[in-house]
Amino acid sequence: MTHQTETPLFREKWIDYIYGLQAQICAALEATDGKARFETEEWERAGGSGGGGRTRVMQNGGVFEKGGVNTSVVHGRVTEGMNRELRIEGAKWFACGLSLVLHPYNPFVPTVHANWRYFELYDEDDRVSDRWFGGGTDLTPYYLFPEDAAHFHGTLKNAIEPFGDELYPRFKKWCDEYFNNAHRGTETRGIGGVFYDHLRETENLDIEKLYRFQQANGDCFLEAYLPIVAQRKDLSFTAENKYWQEIRRGRYAEFNLIHDRGTLFGLKTGGRTESILMSLPPTVRFVYHDEPAEGTPERTLLDVCRHPRRWA
């Protein structure tokens, strides 16, 4: 199946959406933060391939200790490495997406991550031979507020449900499985959300519907996250709370550097290192054999990472 006529327009529409969403999300986050502004760097891809992106990073804010909301629009020829490691078959490729990670200072405000991307493959005559969406949104609290988890998951579920009842449960499960620090048995990075990849056109979901599905995910992000920030950002906390946040941030770093396919693929194929690693938490602790005592709030959080729950 080829789509040589409609696709350039479709691709452009997605690029416009992504840049618009980046501007909207950054403006809302700056308003919430009240102190720091996002710095913007436009970059171009070096080497034989083309494209670039807009990296927007905030550090040492009133609410966000470190955060990035990055877009990239990149394309190139399919290399042997992509073929072997990603099983990508085609002559040329195009990818455009937005990635964000926010690390708040207050340990009662959860870290959040989201990514929405669109991928196209072409044959030698620039005809589209394959195309798909991927992405998701997930929450990493340091202390569990069940009502926050329910709000977050509920918002995602409501946004996705119009496209099929089976989608939220499937993508929720996929998220729990993906964001797992497998070298620690079952221990998820946080309380999850949704994750999906290689979403291709089907009889029920044509490319336009997939586009609207992806947009629904992007559009509900602020609604899913900001009310939680507003609720928790002024809670007072102790040095012990901060210590525990930094331990859990260590697990976040472990996941991103050991397991996350996007991070590793980017680093090993000449992506922009600083933009990719903006996802790492600002301060981290790695403590030998830390295990919170039974009955503590720290243990409660760890328990839901070890035994993922249904939240919506």
Added chain:
Amino acid sequence: MTHQTETPLFREKWIDYIYGLQAQICAALEATDGKARFETEEWERAGGSGGGGRTRVMQNGGVFEKGGVNTSVVHGRVTEGMNRELRIEGAKWFACGLSLVLHPYNPFVPTVHANWRYFELYDEDDRVSDRWFGGGTDLTPYYLFPEDAAHFHGTLKNAIEPFGDELYPRFKKWCDEYFNNAHRGTETRGIGGVFYDHLRETENLDIEKLYRFQQANGDCFLEAYLPIVAQRKDLSFTAENKYWQEIRRGRYAEFNLIHDRGTLFGLKTGGRTESILMSLPPTVRFVYHDEPAEGTPERTLLDVCRHPRRWA
């Protein structure tokens, strides 16, 4: 070539050496630290394979913020994964080694890492079909004292030289190439030392000589490192010095989690996670686009990581 008669004895001799070296190094480090003691955990390998180890970890000492001196003596059947990912061909394997990492609190005292290991492969009839040594010692300073780098490299060079003039330069280069954060271009983890792997018997170096070579490396460790600790541990430092140490520790964590073959192989094949990750620094910072200004001591350190020098 098979060595069915001599080898069990040879293997036992190496195991005895490793346990003795662990005891010696830990005692000397406790004496240097003056405050904390190593806690010891004996562990056994779960699952179908056998063996175990002795993990000795120190935290929040007078000199060492976190350190581990671990031994393991493990064996099993060669799995399909080992065959595919490590190109190990044989029916059964045995490995015994010591791994140590020390993270001092004072940013003027360098972090050090060493590992000495011995590996055997067997056919179905338990006859040795291959065997080799691997390991090395490398230094990660946060500020450059050229005389410390010269002492460290000089000690290693002197210990190795009796076994062949070509060995130190070859293993020094191998070390610079191995401990490189390739996702940052050329940026080594520290100022190196020596690194080597798959050292098999040759006409010039039979297995007994290799054993003495490996012993020479292990035996010179305290002499290579402790005088540097003594020289720098009482220097006063600022919050800025500590900040820079934590930035560089971030690069240490990046290397270990993204590139280090030993770490990744251990984590992905069911090694003891806490023992493997004791190598991670106690506190770490990941800052977007940190680049020290020209002419600062921080920049001097970064320059020698970007352009490895000859020290001995």
